[in-house]
Amino acid sequence: MMTKKIGAAAFVLLAAFAVNAGAATNVLIPHDTKGMEITKDKNMCLMCHADSYKRVGQPAKKGTATAMPADHWMKGKNGAMEPAPIRYNCSVCHSPANNY
Template identity: 40%
Template sequence: MRKYLTLVLTLFAGLAAATGHVSNISDSIEQLPENVVPAYTNPEKDTGNIPTTFPFQPPLVPHSIRGLQVTKNTNQCLGCHSPEVASTTGATRIPDSHFEDRDGKRTAGMAPRRYFCLQCHVQQADVNPIIQNKFDSVRERQGKGK
């Protein structure tokens, strides 16, 4: 019995040694390159704004966002929509609410929770639906129309 126990323990020790070094996941994440989207060029012609369908709906983006880079290091939306250049570019200015923290206090720059525009704002597209949409907006239910 002692021989078998020694043999089994030796096998387990050999298997443990054969697995090699277990790497720390935080080391490997820091070394990964960031995926970078190509530069934003040639936006499609502005098609106008689509009316909102529910209260507090974020406005839809009325132009193409293909190639628009919005990462932790770069936000190309700010190139046209920041308060400093919006009047020059003719783009809609970022509202003051995007410069307040969650307590309502004014921040020096854009609030971090509002930095990633595409979390709330999506590109509008004029396409035929794949399936019929039976959504009724609050305004339609209340008889106010759009």
């Protein structure tokens, strides 16, 4: 049973890296993320960055968060666009700039 859990976790991690394989550098987050919960069931990043698929590709208005890019979305069961499950762990590819 433990092997299946580790195997699934490793698959998700490798898939996340494979999806981002073309990225040259780690994308820095310009704000503190301390205390922001990022789990499979709750991702506080999505509240601001995935509020609407309509914002994808549009410049962020002053005072608003940058929208998640189109490759972070997928078509859901009801046909509406929703954040892709494989992208739930933002910290795999992104980290706060204040950590450097």
